[in-house]
Amino acid sequence: MAARRIHVICGAPTHDTGYVRVELLTALQRHEDAWVTVGDDFSDIAKIVAADAIVAYTCNVSPDAAALDALEAFLDRGGRLFAMHATNALIRFTDGPPIVAQGIAIPGQVDTTDTNPRFTRLLGSRFLAHLLLAPMQVDIAAPDHPLVAGIAPFAVEDEPYVLELTAPAQVLLTARFSGSNPGYVLSDWPDPVDRVQMYLRPHGKGSVLYLALGHSSGRHDFQPLMEEGPVTRGPWEAPGFRQVLDRAVAWAVGADGQ
Template sequence: MSGEGSKGGPIRVHLIVGAPTHDTNYVRLELLKALHENPHVCVTIGDDFSDVGKIAAAQALVVYSCNVSPDDAQLDALEEFVEGGGRLFAMHATNALIRFTDGPPIIAQGIEIPGQVDTTDTNPRFTRLLGSRFLAHLLLGPMHVEVTETGSGLLSGLAAFDVVDEPYVVELTGPAEVLLTARFGGRNPGYVLSDWPEADYPQMYLRGQGRGEVLYLNLGHSSGRYDFLPLMDEGPASRGPWETDGFRAVLRRSLDWVTRA
């Protein structure tokens, strides 16, 4: 990665990693290592959106979360950051705000959950800022990802690639340039919205808001053997796409983009 902060000073990045059922320690470490390839980057760390002072002081935000819903004051800070010209790079389940329905437990891919996963939008202001809301994902498995970007140049020259990941279905909440897609279809009985026809689903997009921009990448699942506590004593460990060159190339481009804020 290249670039410097204003007048040759540090590039201030606030990194938020807080995702139940994901290996947040691994993801945090990998993102920190990648960010610090740029000697001008200075990183602060949080596991939610509560430190609005660090959000306001940042030039770039990188977020990997799941079921973390900012309150109104935190949304004020996030919107002010983006609309004032900041760049936000969000990953994987950041747009996932979930609840469990009443009913019998559901077992999917060896994981027992207390009911079906309900992804009703409980924070429309947040999902509008991100540009999408999470609807469901199919079970972890092979995915072929196509590069579709045309105008931004962010992924220019990258070829299609294969990963092992959770095929994500999201609903775009506003205009966006879709940069990656994956074609799939199937069923995951763990979700209220369980059945998905075969189609091309967005996996990465770029959108503007005010003077700033939001880049969102659905890919990025990682879980360790104890990350599913208390749902189960030990769960399936997976590095997902993190061990593939195609995903790493997209990640490098994304972090380079956000640190040029």
């Protein structure tokens, strides 16, 4: 197999991107043909243009028009984009009043109005809100698909993510939950319905794989909102999540045979 250029973009405020970066690089280096570069955001156009695959773990990182042109061209020619967790989250705080959510003092509610629809259309979804970190069961929505075939439903501790699909996609994983989080403008999710946690969608000759699971935060990652917080590894310690992650990385590298 020829070398596969993989560009990892890992930069997510309020998340332990140091930990996640190491975990993603470790998973990638199990594949000898993965030729990996690393960045914090989407600004390195040359790396995007050169890539065969991109692995993104970001939060509130909004690519500009030049980066979006490069990402669209990358997908149109057959590139694979594996995006995780909060990559589709574009957020701002309202003007108040200040509130405390999950022990964190924030200046106002989190507003997830779509400020970059071109980006969220490319990804195939946008982030609406998440509930507080909690145990949840992840179910297999497409048991015959190679990315999840043979994986049993599994439990994780994670932020239950509520996404809105912005393009047709094949749903691979779901989780059923309901609840509220007063930290968000869109705070109430009272109906216990199956909510998308992983999907695959085509774009040109390429494709986008999105996995909403993946929260991790270190002791100092919530500064300046919070001086110190608990260290959370969430789903990264769950065997089922690791199975899904390994398959997603193999898919990105092209080691899945597809």
